[in-house]
Amino acid sequence: MSTTTTDVGLDVLAQTGLIPRGTRAFVFERIFEVFLALGTAVGVVVIGYMLYNAYKYRAGGGRGSDADRPVLGELPTGSGGGRKLFTSFFLSTVVVISLVSWTYGTLLFVEEGPEAEDAMEVRVEGYQFGWRFVYPNGHTEDGTLYVPRNESVRLVVTSDDVFHNFGVPELRVKTDAIPGQETETWFRAEETGNYSAQCYELCGAGHSFMTATVVVMEPEEYEAWYESTEGNESETGNASTTAGATAESDLGGALVEVAG
Numbered sequence: 359m360s361t362t363t364t365d366v367g368l369d370v371l372a373q374t375g376l377i378p379r380g381t382r383a384f385v386f387e388r389i390f391e392v393f394l395a396l397g398t399a400v401g402v403v404v405i406g407y408m409l410y411n412a413y414k415y416r417a418g419g420g421r422g423s424d425a426d427r428p429v430l431g432e433l434p435t436g437s438g439g440g441r442k443l444f445t446s447f448f449l450s451t452v453v454v455i456s457l458v459s460w461t462y463g464t465l466l467f468v469e470e471g472p473e474a475e476d477a478m479e480v481r482v483e484g485y486q487f488g489w490r491f492v493y494p495n496g497h498t499e500d501g502t503l504y505v506p507r508n509e510s511v512r513l514v515v516t517s518d519d520v521f522h523n524f525g526v527p528e529l530r531v532k533t534d535a536i537p538g539q540e541t542e543t544w545f546r547a548e549e550t551g552n553y554s555a556q557c558y559e560l561c562g563a564g565h566s567f568m569t570a571t572v573v574v575m576e577p578e579e580y581e582a583w584y585e586s587t588e589g590n591e592s593e594t595g596n597a598s599t600t601a602g603a604t605a606e607s608d609l610g611g612a613l614v615e616v617a618g
Contacts, residue, residue: 377463381546382530385468389461396457471544477510484515484522484535487564489555497587503555503572505547506580512544523559526572532558547574 379385471477480503481492491499505511515524517535525532526545533543535557547553557568575583 377460377467379467381548382468382544383528385464386530389464392457392460396453471512471542472510472546474512477512477544478505479512479514480505482513482515482524482535483518484524484557484561484568485518486520486562487557487568489524489557489568489570491570493584493587495584495588497584501570503570504580504583505572505574506577507550507574508546508548509577510544510546512542514540514542516540520561521559522557522561522568524555525558526553526555528553529572531555534559547572550574550576 479494482503483490483492488501489503491503493499513524513531513533515533515535516539517537519537521537522535523532524535524543529545529547531543531545533541535541551574553572553574555570555572557565559565561568
């Protein structure tokens with residue numbers, strides 16, 4: 359794969375710390391903070407300049423006398439040959455281009471994620487109405503995704519039936535689950551605990567029941583759990599299939615009761 363000048367430039371910016379690197383949550387927080395700070399600065403400058411001119415050209419005040427104020431329809435004079443306009447246009451261009459470049463480099467990192475060899479991979483399969491997680495050793499978990507703390511996890515997401523969308527709001531993870539296709543996303547959790555995952559695409563009557571739990575464990579605890587799953591893949595797969603059928607049956611019963 360060839361390396362472009364843009365890629366080299368982004369790598370240099372990343373090494374200087376100007377482009378944030380870390381978890382998805384950290385990166386999106388930095389983007390929000392930069393846009394908030396820039397928007398606040400622009401607002402202060404614009405409103406401040408407006409108030410300054412309102413005071414300067416107020417009625418009955420020194421330089422703001424009626425003799426100095428332009429008449430309706432008259433072109434303003436004394437602006438220095440357009441230097442103020444050129445300066446404001448130049449500064450605006452620099453700010454916009456810098457912000458676009460910075461945001462592009464930041465979101466490019468979020469889009470690409472860590473290298474494949476630096477992340478563990480888990481397959482995510484959506485079905486009506488649940489989530490199935492398949493680990494590299496073939497072990498399958500239905501409704502619960504176990505991952506180690508502070509380690510990058512790459513998710514390969516697909517669907518067994520209709521369109522779904524897998525998302526974990528607290529970890530800033532969201533991607534489509536498309537029948538016959540695979541999409542990829544990644545995340546890294548810095549704190550242990552349980553996080554809620556759910557479907558974000560209307561996929562049928564049981565859409566609101568299509569949830570899962572992401573359990574973030576200490577690395578040593580995860581390794582012990584993962585080793586204990588060796589050789590249990592077939593049994594777990596059957597259990598997940600049974601669980602899915604039971605959930606669908608329960609949902610059907612609930613809908614019948616509501617209809618009744």
